[in-house]
Amino acid sequence: MSRPRGPAEAIVGGDRRALARAITAVESGDPSADPLLRAIFPRTGRIPIVGLTGPLGVGKSSLVNLLVGQLRSAGKTVGVVAVDPSSPFSGGSVLGDRIRLERRADDDGVFFRSMASRGAVGGLAASTRDVARLLEAAGFDLVLVETVGSGQVDVTIREVATTRIVVLVPHLGDEVQTLKAGLFEIADVFCINKSDLPGSETAERHLAELASLGPGPDGWRARIVRTSAVQPFGLPELWKAVEAHEQFLAASPDHPAELRRRLSEEIVGRVRELVASEIAERLESDPDLRKLLDRVVARQLDPRSAADRLVPRGRA
Numbered sequence: 534m535s536r537p538r539g540p541a542e543a544i545v546g547g548d549r550r551a552l553a554r555a556i557t558a559v560e561s562g563d564p565s566a567d568p569l570l571r572a573i574f575p576r577t578g579r580i581p582i583v584g585l586t587g588p589l590g591v592g593k594s595s596l597v598n599l600l601v602g603q604l605r606s607a608g609k610t611v612g613v614v615a616v617d618p619s620s621p622f623s624g625g626s627v628l629g630d631r632i633r634l635e636r637r638a639d640d641d642g643v644f645f646r647s648m649a650s651r652g653a654v655g656g657l658a659a660s661t662r663d664v665a666r667l668l669e670a671a672g673f674d675l676v677l678v679e680t681v682g683s684g685q686v687d688v689t690i691r692e693v694a695t696t697r698i699v700v701l702v703p704h705l706g707d708e709v710q711t712l713k714a715g716l717f718e719i720a721d722v723f724c725i726n727k728s729d730l731p732g733s734e735t736a737e738r739h740l741a742e743l744a745s746l747g748p749g750p751d752g753w754r755a756r757i758v759r760t761s762a763v764q765p766f767g768l769p770e771l772w773k774a775v776e777a778h779e780q781f782l783a784a785s786p787d788h789p790a791e792l793r794r795r796l797s798e799e800i801v802g803r804v805r806e807l808v809a810s811e812i813a814e815r816l817e818s819d820p821d822l823r824k825l826l827d828r829v830v831a832r833q834l835d836p837r838s839a840a841d842r843l844v845p846r847g848r849a
Contacts, residue, residue, distance in 0.1 A: 541572035544671050549641065552671050559663045560648055570663055573670035578792070581675045581779050582665050584694030585724075591700045592726045595762035596771075597679050601643055603768050604675070610642040612668030612676040614661055617649055644668060662693050662799070691719040692795060696778045698722045698771070701740075703732035720755050722774045728759035728767065751791070753781055812843055 543551035558566035585593050597613060604611050646664065665676045680690055690697055699720035723744075725736050740757050748754040756774035760767030782788050816822045825842065828834040 539572075540569045541670070544569075544573065544667065545576070547641075547672060549644065549671075552644065552667060553646075555667050556646055556664050559660045559667065562660075566663075570666065573666060576670045577666040578669075580669050580673070581696060581775070582678060582694045583675060583696050583698065583775055584678045584680065584690040585698045585700055586680045586690045587700035587724075588702075591702045592762050593679050593700050596700065596724065596726060596760065596768075597677055599762055599765055599768050600677065600772065603772060605640070605642055609674040610672065611644075612665070612671070612673040613643070613645045614664055614668075614676065614678045615645070615647045616661055616678065616680045617647060644671070644673065665693065692798060695782060696721045696775050698724050698775070700724045700726050701736065702727045703730055703736040718749065721753060721778045722771070723755055723757045724767075724771055725757070725759045727761060727763070729761040729764055733759050751785060751787055753778060808844065 538546065538548075540551055540555060544555060555566060555569055557563075559570070585597060587593055594615070597615075601611050601613065648661065648664065661678060665678065668676050678690065678694055697719050699722070701723065703725055723740050725733050725740070727733075737757055737759060740755075744755050744757065756777065758767055758771045758774050760771055812822075816826050822843070825834070825839055829836055829839050
């Protein structure tokens with residue numbers, strides 16, 4: 534009689550229900566997910582994580598649908614994470630009741646998951662990185678992460694995705710406004726979607742002029758691709774641009790240092806989260822810390838000084 538498989542073994546073995554349960558645990562912050570994430574970590578960091586971001590209404594979901602179809606036709610398995618804005622009242626996904634991505638129920642080569650940002654900066658859930666790792670451990674060839682700009686375009690996608698696609702449209706001037714928000718610095722590929730509409734050539738020319746100013750800090754010069762999800766066209770060219778960037782990363786001597794920086798930031802972020810959570814609980818339960826908070830409320834002590842007492846900073 535064979536022994537029961539643990540969650541990590543089940544996920545690696547292709548159990549989609551186990552994968553769905555694990556993602557739910559990660560998204561809800563269930564501590565039971567921690568051992569699982571530790572177990573699957575050695576299996577991660579080897580596949581492309583492709584992020585698509587841009588203003589609302591530029592057609593990112595339609596692009597994702599078409600990309601998934603193209604990739605499945607090429608025999609690739611795809612995990613998709615769609616990050617929606619959170620409701621400020623319930624914390625749930627604002628767009629969670631809308632079917633944004635289509636899939637065939639009998640296709641095990643595709644896995645879609647919609648997640649709420651839960652107030653994370655830039656609209657990107659802090660758990661998205663862990664969900665992408667679970668999908669990689671489950672054997673998917675690549676992961677697509679789609680974010681919905683809620684008032685602003687997500688820039689934190691750069692900390693999750695290996696290749697970032699910034700999606701724009703030609704007729705609203707979004708390409709100029711978005712670049713002012715700093716997206717030019719994180720875009721590996723600019724996708725001018727809805728290019729069946731007037732103005733796409735002008736938008737491409739403007740972006741090309743900006744790209745000609747020089748490559749990014751890593752030496753990569755952003756590619757520009759025109760697409761349409763209506764006709765459709767440009768999808769093969771869009772994916773070729775993604776592959777070109779992934780090949781560039783693999784050959785770049787600076788890539789190991791970038792990976793080290795990302796993991797360092799992740800560790801610091803995790804420590805910050807744990808410390809903040811513990812202190813928040815103790816401010817309500819620890820009598821001494823309650824007195825400290827009472828002094829701040831009474832304006833006898835400022836919040837900065839109170840924080841310094843809780844987490845003393847090193848002195849030179």
